[in-house]
Amino acid sequence: xxxxxxxxxxxxxxxxxxxxxxxxxxxxxxxxxxxxxxxxxxxxxxxxxxxxxxxxxxxxxxxxxxxxxxxxxxxxxxxxxxxxxxxxxxxxxxxxxxxxxxxxxxxxxxxxxxxxxxxxxxxxxxxxxxxxxxxxxxxxxxxxxxxxxxxxxxxxxxxxxxxxxxxxxxxxxxxxxxxxxxxxxxxxxxxxxxxxxxxxxxxxxxxxxxxxxxxxxxxxxxxxxxxxxxxxxxxxxxxxxxxxxxxxxxxxxxxxxxxxxxxxxxxxxxxxxxxxxxxxxxxxxxxxxxxxxxxxxxxxxxxxxxxxxxxxxxxxxxxxxxxxxxxxxxxxxxxxxxxxxxxxxxxxxxxxxxxxxxxxxxxxxxxxxxxxxxxxxxxxxxxxxxxxxxxxxxxxxxxxxxxxxxxxxxxxxxxxxxxxxxxxxxxxxxxxxxxxxxxxxxxxxxxxxxxxxxxxxxxxxxxxxxxxxxxxxxxxxxxxxxxxxxxxxxxxxxxxxxxxxxxxxxxxxxxxxxxxxxxxxxxxxxxxxxxxxxxxxxxxxxxxxxxxxxxxxxxxxxxxxxxxxxxxxxxxxxxxxxxxxxxxxxxxxxxxxxxxxxxxxxxxxxxxxxxxxxxxxxxxxxxxxxxxxxx
Numbered sequence: 001x002x003x004x005x006x007x008x009x010x011x012x013x014x015x016x017x018x019x020x021x022x023x024x025x026x027x028x029x030x031x032x033x034x035x036x037x038x039x040x041x042x043x044x045x046x047x048x049x050x051x052x053x054x055x056x057x058x059x060x061x062x063x064x065x066x067x068x069x070x071x072x073x074x075x076x077x078x079x080x081x082x083x084x085x086x087x088x089x090x091x092x093x094x095x096x097x098x099x100x101x102x103x104x105x106x107x108x109x110x111x112x113x114x115x116x117x118x119x120x121x122x123x124x125x126x127x128x129x130x131x132x133x134x135x136x137x138x139x140x141x142x143x144x145x146x147x148x149x150x151x152x153x154x155x156x157x158x159x160x161x162x163x164x165x166x167x168x169x170x171x172x173x174x175x176x177x178x179x180x181x182x183x184x185x186x187x188x189x190x191x192x193x194x195x196x197x198x199x200x201x202x203x204x205x206x207x208x209x210x211x212x213x214x215x216x217x218x219x220x221x222x223x224x225x226x227x228x229x230x231x232x233x234x235x236x237x238x239x240x241x242x243x244x245x246x247x248x249x250x251x252x253x254x255x256x257x258x259x260x261x262x263x264x265x266x267x268x269x270x271x272x273x274x275x276x277x278x279x280x281x282x283x284x285x286x287x288x289x290x291x292x293x294x295x296x297x298x299x300x301x302x303x304x305x306x307x308x309x310x311x312x313x314x315x316x317x318x319x320x321x322x323x324x325x326x327x328x329x330x331x332x333x334x335x336x337x338x339x340x341x342x343x344x345x346x347x348x349x350x351x352x353x354x355x356x357x358x359x360x361x362x363x364x365x366x367x368x369x370x371x372x373x374x375x376x377x378x379x380x381x382x383x384x385x386x387x388x389x390x391x392x393x394x395x396x397x398x399x400x401x402x403x404x405x406x407x408x409x410x411x412x413x414x415x416x417x418x419x420x421x422x423x424x425x426x427x428x429x430x431x432x433x434x435x436x437x438x439x440x441x442x443x444x445x446x447x448x449x450x451x452x453x454x455x456x457x458x459x460x461x462x463x464x465x466x467x468x469x470x471x472x473x474x475x476x477x478x479x480x481x482x483x484x485x486x487x488x489x490x491x492x493x494x495x496x497x498x499x500x501x502x503x504x505x506x507x508x509x510x511x512x513x514x515x516x517x518x519x520x521x522x523x524x525x526x527x528x529x530x531x532x533x534x535x536x537x538x539x540x541x542x543x544x545x546x547x548x549x550x551x552x553x554x555x556x557x558x559x560x561x562x563x564x565x566x567x568x569x570x571x572x573x574x575x576x577x578x579x580x581x582x583x584x585x586x587x588x589x590x591x592x593x594x595x596x597x598x599x600x601x602x603x604x605x606x607x608x609x610x611x612x613x614x615x616x617x618x619x620x621x622x623x624x625x626x627x628x629x630x631x
Contacts, residue, residue: 013131016078016108017158023105026165027054027154028174030110033102034149035182038062039189040083040095041147044205048179048193053171055154055162063146066118069125072138075114076129078104092299096264103149107131109161110154116147131157176201180219181265184258184292187212216243216292220256224249224290229336231293233328236320240328242293246336247279247607250287258292262299266313271295274322278329281569282604284611297321334603338440338615440600441615444592450584453592460619466595467583468608473598475576475609482572487519490537498530498545504552505530511555522548538568573609 010018024030031054038046041064051057067075074080083095106112107129117124124143129135155162165171172195183191183203193200203219206212217225227249232241245256259271279289303314315321441464442457453464500508508515509524519536535544581587587595599605599615608614624630 012078013108016104020105020109023102024109024154026174027058027171028178030054030058030106030151030154031060031175032178032182033097033106034058034060034151035179036096037102037149038064038147039182039186040097041065043146044188045190046192048175048191050172050175050193050195052196053166053168054175055165055168055171056152058151058154059148061146061148063144066121066124066145066147067114067116068118068121069123069138072114072116072125072127073135076104076107076112076127076135090305093304094262094299106151107135109158110156111152113150113152114147115141115143115150117143117145119145121145181258183215183219185260185263185265185294187215220290220292224256228290229332231329231332235328236324237298238321238324239296240293240324243291244275244293244329244332245290247282247284247289247333247611248613249290250279250283250611251290252287254288256290257288260292260294261313262296262302262304264304264313265311267311268313268315270315270318270322271325274325275329278326278333281609282333282607282611287611295321295325337602337605338600439597441596444589444596447587447592450586453587453595455592455596457617460617460623462596462615462617464596464599464615465608465613466587466592467580468612469599469605469614470580470595471573471576471608472605472614473595473602474580475573476602476604478572478576479569482568487517487568488537489519489521489534490540491521491534492532492544496532496544497525498532498548499528500530500549500552502527504549504556507552507555508548515551520548520551536568538572576609 023033027050031048035046035048038060041062043062043064045063047059047061049057049059049061071082078101081097083097084090084093103112103114108131111128111130113126113128115124115126124141125138126141126143127135127138155165176193179191179193179201183189183201187206190203190205192202203215204211206215213225216228224243224245227246228243229246230242231244233239242260254272257272257275259266259268259275261268261271275289275291275293283289297315301316303316438458440457441462442455444453444455445461446454447466448454448463451466453462453466455462455464505524505526505528508522508530512522515522519534519539521533523531523533525531530548532544532548535542535547539547581595606614618626
């Protein structure tokens with residue numbers, strides 16, 4: 001039954017508790033707000049003490065610039081902040097917090113103590129509040145330079161909120177994940193965590209590449225570091241750096257995905273979609289990529305005031321961001337090909353193992369000029385290994401112009417090396433031929449059970465799944481042909497009427513020319529109806545109505561017809577699967593070596609079209625360990 005009451009201002013305490021409902025969801029929310037305040041204060045060391053998963057105690061101590069005595073009580077007032085002063089500053093805010101609501105909101109639902117000593121001041125001052133509307137005057141206290149915020153008995157005065165808190169272990173897990181995200185965002189800050197007087201996570205400041213990798217290994221595991229590419233690129237006023245895991249390090253859940261925009265860890269649906277699209281051609285079904293990426297954008301191009309807890313952002317030019325991420329992450333992944341050190345420096349990206357020697361110039365959060373990483377290495381300058389042209393053409397078709405002459409000129413040398421599959425083949429044999437001339441995947445020695453190719457390179461042995469590898473080679477060739485020749489269209493004998501939402505009908509009308517370029521001809525014939533007159537020839541047997549609605553949904557979500565490209569690529573993948581060499585087919589030495597050389601030239605050759613690995617390597621050290629040599 002509605003209440004009829006006069007309009008009047010709400011009490012200050014109730015206002016703060018309403019604001020707390022937006023800012024303070026659980027103990028992890030308090031930790032986030034307080035640590036972000038410490039970071040904004042210039043702290044490079046933060047200590048976090050917790051009890052009962054943060055429900056009983058949260059204490060955050062930093063060595064930042066501190067708060068003067070005259071401003072201490074003001075810090076507990078709503079909309080009081082030192083981070084912005086004008087509308088212009090709000091439009092290009094660079095700090096993590098700026099609303100001035102966190103401290104008073106937290107104080108309204110807890111027993112809060114704020115102690116601080118400003119830099120170059122002799123005394124520290126403390127103010128305590130027990131959810132009172134007016135905090136008392138500051139009192140002298142003993143404290144080093146910096147600030148300590150102590151929050152006790154969270155939600156003690158709002159039992160309805162407190163009963164929704166989970167078990168201590170669950171609340172602690174949320175805090176640990178939050179601190180992990182903040183530690184990934186700011187490598188220059190050391191963080192120590194204790195829970196119930198027991199030591200927890202501890203990370204030291206990282207000012208160089210080695211320190212950054214050590215922190216990554218501590219926070220995400222050593223395997224992530226071992227199987228990640230270091231990415232660094234600048235274009236169109238944007239800077240992207242960080243790490244992206246190789247497709248072989250995919251996950252069953254999206255638990256290792258971290259995006260940092262202008263120093264702020266965020267969740268952005270559009271950016272996540274772009275990153276997943278970059279991986280879509282190399283990931284196994286229902287797997288998720290892993291990455292830690294840092295995107296720097298002009299602050300005026302980002303709205304960080306979308307969500308009360310500032311976990312989401314909105315980009316002014318979302319399409320530019322989307323295309324930038326897809327393009328450069330795709331380039332990084334496509335350029336990972338077999339190399340002499342098993343990984344190749346990529347345009348805008350280098351393997352972590354190579355980054356240790358200078359690929360990345362700084363750790364995220366420590367500054368630096370954000371220059372693109374070195375994009376060339378000795379591993380990229382491969383000289384083509386000759387093979388019999390007739391056999392290669394029969395297996396793969398005509399080679400590109402210029403390669404046939406080179407192959408013919410070196411055929412005798414190529415045949416001699418390729419046929420060295422005798423029992424007395426050894427490392428000395430390859431050294432006599434010159435290790436520097438050995439291709440990354442080496443030379444074929446034998447075919448195993450008609451399925452695998454055994455090869456020897458300068459570092460050890462290589463095993464190749466010949467069907468999976470050839471499937472990727474054929475698939476990439478079909479994609480290249482499709483890109484060069486365009487999408488062939490198939491007119492429908494009877495145009496199909498497809499019911500859609502009004503917004504989708506408007507999209508179909510507005511993007512009519514874009515649809516034509518990808519093989520669709522759509523006409524809007526009503527407020528909620530489009531008429532399909534032609535479809536891509538490769539998809540003529542697909543469910544046309546479902547395909548059209550899927551493409552329109554993609555356009556509505558991110559102005560990108562990625563689902564159509566995925567469907568086209570799926571057809572090409574099926575064609576490549578049927579057109580590649582099958583198991584139990586006996587290959588000659590020249591055919592096997594031709595396959596190895598094509599793998600070295602083909603993008604994404606480390607995975608087949610379904611995301612499975614195509615090759616693996618065992619180095620001499622690994623072989624020695626298998627046979628206990630030297631032990």
